[in-house]
Amino acid sequence: GAGVSQSPSNKVTEKGKDVELRCDPISGHTALYWYRQSLGQGLEFLIYFQGNSAPDKSGLPSDRFSAERTGGSVSTLTIQRTQQEDSAVYLCASSPFRRSYEQYFGPGTRLTVT
Amino acid sequence: DAKTTQPTSMDCAEGRAANLPCNHSTISGNEYVYWYRQIHSQGPQYIIHGLKNNETNEMASLIITEDRKSSTLILPHATLRDTAVYYCIVRVGETSGSRLTFGEGTQLTVNP
Numbered sequence: 001g002a003g004v005s006q007s008p009s010n011k012v013t014e015k016g017k018d019v020e021l022r023c024d025p026i027s028g029h030t031a032l033y034w035y036r037q038s039l040g041q042g043l044e045f046l047i048y049f050q051g052n053s054a055p056d057k058s059g060l061p062s063d064r065f066s067a068e069r070t071g072g073s074v075s076t077l078t079i080q081r082t083q084q085e086d087s088a089v090y091l092c093a094s095s096p097f098r099r100s101y102e103q104y105f106g107p108g109t110r111l112t113v114t
Numbered sequence: 115d116a117k118t119t120q121p122t123s124m125d126c127a128e129g130r131a132a133n134l135p136c137n138h139s140t141i142s143g144n145e146y147v148y149w150y151r152q153i154h155s156q157g158p159q160y161i162i163h164g165l166k167n168n169e170t171n172e173m174a175s176l177i178i179t180e181d182r183k184s185s186t187l188i189l190p191h192a193t194l195r196d197t198a199v200y201y202c203i204v205r206v207g208e209t210s211g212s213r214l215t216f217g218e219g220t221q222l223t224v225n226p
């Protein structure tokens with residue numbers, strides 16, 4: 001079946017611009033995660049959605065970052081007033097209900113802020 | 115969460131079995147063993163998980179010792195595309211909202 005998809009695959013933006021990154025999780029998966037990974041670094045958790053519950057936003061690095069998940073499916077991560085340190089690969093993952101360590105990742109969006 | 119120990123690197127010949135060990139001597143009774151891998155420039159990929167019985171899927175087999183203090187991930191016929199960093203993690207399985215964190219993992223290099 002279809003896996004997690006993300007768009008765009010690559011995004012180059014100028015410092016100070018806003019960007020939106022999209023994630024389509026696997027159908028039927030109730031949980032959705034956003035992570036980011038800088039070159040050669042580990043995974044950095046950003047935000048987690050589970051069904052209709054309030055999201056866990058504890059990993060968002062600043063108030064320039066926000067995310068929403070509409071209809072329990074598609075999610076959008078928005079970064080306002082982008083900075084060069086925001087450059088990274090942004091990864092989305094989804095998992096089945098109460099199997100949160102079985103996460104399926106999308107291909108990621110490579111964000112470059114110039 | 116139980117700590118895991120993996121070798122830093124391993125080599126394997128293409129077409130042969132790759133056996134990746136993981137020690138988790140402090141594992142608790144309700145903790146599962148999960149394996150992920152990350153191929154260069156790609157996102158992490160879930161491989162397999164198990165509690166105490168051996169598990170097999172289309173990607174790999176997971177052998178867990180009877181005392182559950184160690185496990186081995188087996189790629190039965192390694193290909194060049196299996197070159198990646200392999201991560202073993204131990205966590206309570208039936209849970210929600212758990213963020214993934216990886217340790218150092220094992221860099222597996224499959225050689226032609």
